[in-house]
Amino acid sequence: MRYGICALLRHWSSTPRTRTWTGGLRPTALPVSSRPGPLQSRLYAAVSAADLQFGQPVHETHPHLLQPGELTPGISALEYAQRRTKLASKLPENGIAILAASDVKYRSGAVFYDFHQDSDFFYLTGFNEPEAVAVIGKSTASDDHSFQLYVRAKDPKAEQWEGSRSGVQAALDVFNADEVRDSALSGMFSLKVSQSGDIKDIGKQLSRIISDASEVFTDASPPRSSVSAFSRLFASKTPPDVQGLATLLDQKSVKSLRSVLNEIRNIKSDAEISNMRKAGQASGRAFTKAMRQAWTAEKDLTAFLEYRFKRNGCDTPAYVPVVAGGKNASQIHYVRNDDVLLEGDLVLADAGGEYGNYITDITRTWPISGTFTAPQKDLYNAILATQRTCIALCRADASNSLDKIHQIAEASLKDSLARLGFDMSGNALETLFPHHLGHYIGLDVHDTPGQSRKHPLQVGQCVTVEPGIYVPDTDRWPAAFRGMGIRIEDSVCVQEEHPLVLSTEAVKEIDDIEALRA
Numbered sequence: 001m002r003y004g005i006c007a008l009l010r011h012w013s014s015t016p017r018t019r020t021w022t023g024g025l026r027p028t029a030l031p032v033s034s035r036p037g038p039l040q041s042r043l044y045a046a047v048s049a050a051d052l053q054f055g056q057p058v059h060e061t062h063p064h065l066l067q068p069g070e071l072t073p074g075i076s077a078l079e080y081a082q083r084r085t086k087l088a089s090k091l092p093e094n095g096i097a098i099l100a101a102s103d104v105k106y107r108s109g110a111v112f113y114d115f116h117q118d119s120d121f122f123y124l125t126g127f128n129e130p131e132a133v134a135v136i137g138k139s140t141a142s143d144d145h146s147f148q149l150y151v152r153a154k155d156p157k158a159e160q161w162e163g164s165r166s167g168v169q170a171a172l173d174v175f176n177a178d179e180v181r182d183s184a185l186s187g188m189f190s191l192k193v194s195q196s197g198d199i200k201d202i203g204k205q206l207s208r209i210i211s212d213a214s215e216v217f218t219d220a221s222p223p224r225s226s227v228s229a230f231s232r233l234f235a236s237k238t239p240p241d242v243q244g245l246a247t248l249l250d251q252k253s254v255k256s257l258r259s260v261l262n263e264i265r266n267i268k269s270d271a272e273i274s275n276m277r278k279a280g281q282a283s284g285r286a287f288t289k290a291m292r293q294a295w296t297a298e299k300d301l302t303a304f305l306e307y308r309f310k311r312n313g314c315d316t317p318a319y320v321p322v323v324a325g326g327k328n329a330s331q332i333h334y335v336r337n338d339d340v341l342l343e344g345d346l347v348l349a350d351a352g353g354e355y356g357n358y359i360t361d362i363t364r365t366w367p368i369s370g371t372f373t374a375p376q377k378d379l380y381n382a383i384l385a386t387q388r389t390c391i392a393l394c395r396a397d398a399s400n401s402l403d404k405i406h407q408i409a410e411a412s413l414k415d416s417l418a419r420l421g422f423d424m425s426g427n428a429l430e431t432l433f434p435h436h437l438g439h440y441i442g443l444d445v446h447d448t449p450g451q452s453r454k455h456p457l458q459v460g461q462c463v464t465v466e467p468g469i470y471v472p473d474t475d476r477w478p479a480a481f482r483g484m485g486i487r488i489e490d491s492v493c494v495q496e497e498h499p500l501v502l503s504t505e506a507v508k509e510i511d512d513i514e515a516l517r518a
Helices: 005-012 038-042 077-089 119-125 156-162 168-173 183-188 199-212 229-233 258-265 270-291 298-311 326-330 374-392 402-419 428-432 510-515
Strands: 070-072 096-100 106-108 133-138 145-151 216-218 322-325 346-351 353-355 362-367 462-465 468-470 485-487 490-493
Touching: 070 077, 077 119, 077 133, 077 145, 077 258, 096 119, 096 199, 119 133, 119 258, 133 199, 145 168, 145 199, 270 298, 270 346, 270 353, 270 362, 270 490, 298 322, 298 346, 322 326, 326 346, 326 485, 346 485, 362 485, 374 402, 374 462, 374 468, 374 485, 374 490, 374 510, 402 428
Parallel strands: 096 216
Antiparallel strands: 096 133, 133 145, 322 346, 346 362, 462 490, 468 485
16 A cells, blocks of 8 residues: 555655555556556555555455455455456457446435445445545556456545545556546656546546447446535436436447356355354344343344344345344234344344455244244244255256245245145245245346346356245134244355355244253
């Protein structure tokens, strides 16, 4: 992370110091065109990156969170570069991909929600701030490609209120974008002037970038509501001085980036799987600890799980949890979590933590009293047996798709329920088991949206396996089971010969659950 003296004075108002920083600026395995040349090297001084401030953790400022070489927890700068290389290889000659960062969402007035980066943008850049645009282009002359990154400039007044920004210079030095556009430096040296730079310049630059491209791949869409200049850029109606993306693309061949990125994102690297394992381990331990205690309110259990996720090493909850006692468990996405928990009922908790933006998805159901009743035990064992069978099929050499495993789950549940006295004629199974057995997971809880579940599972795909039965409180169903809702869910990574369960620390065997409160 070397910084040019001019840039330091301009962006951080720092005084150059004679210090040696031992980290590497960029991975040496990056393409030659992406590495600083001799002229650039003369512009840099030895400055401690730990003295600088960024809009997100880096190893030099947060060594307790990131290892040397990591751009985000668990993921190296080199891996981000390799991802961009994969994307560029799938673009036509002179084609470009345009990705927009998420904007800040507001709860009301000036009160904002926690910022969550757009997953596609994060996957390719590792940049975790709002109001940014990435443009990845494929060269016509070679297999090389360009990476342009527009970010918010350093602004001491704004940063006093909002926190640090990484700034334009960091787009080059930290996030490995092509040279930052800087007219002052360009006048002094014969450097390439490319388009990375201040987000305020994006409206002017995009017109030329798009007009020069053979095809444009993007899923940047107009926001529902917004007030910032950044968001107006991507809105269908914009002020006269700002050309919206829709206007710029009006006469261009535009294709969705979704299917191209899904193909890349759907197969997880070892580093991604490691992050998901950390999230699963921390979250699973939180579940097991929660089962040791007696709870009387859904909100208390919710607060405990979210606290333990973070305490065990996760950054944040991965999604709004479901903590549903008794009949509330029959609502698949019950998130009010405001009811009392009663002795004799079951509680269903669907929750998970997030680590380095990678999630885990876990559901456990257990008796509030600590001991299952006979009917609860019968229904729970039927679902658990189905889940065990389905998890065992999540391996590449079995050549099963998620849809095929779902069908196997349906057959297993139908047979088990019939033996418990359920009338399984007509639409019984659809009523009792209304959702799919599983979905892809990764940076998102429902990862790679639109990805087909019809294709055989491959090594490196990560999925959930979550059979569940939700019995309506009506005369159609056996009285002993009415009002019960039970789901058992684990996060699983597909390997060649066996599945890797990412959430195994969350106990689920009846004997183990009951032993926790014995």
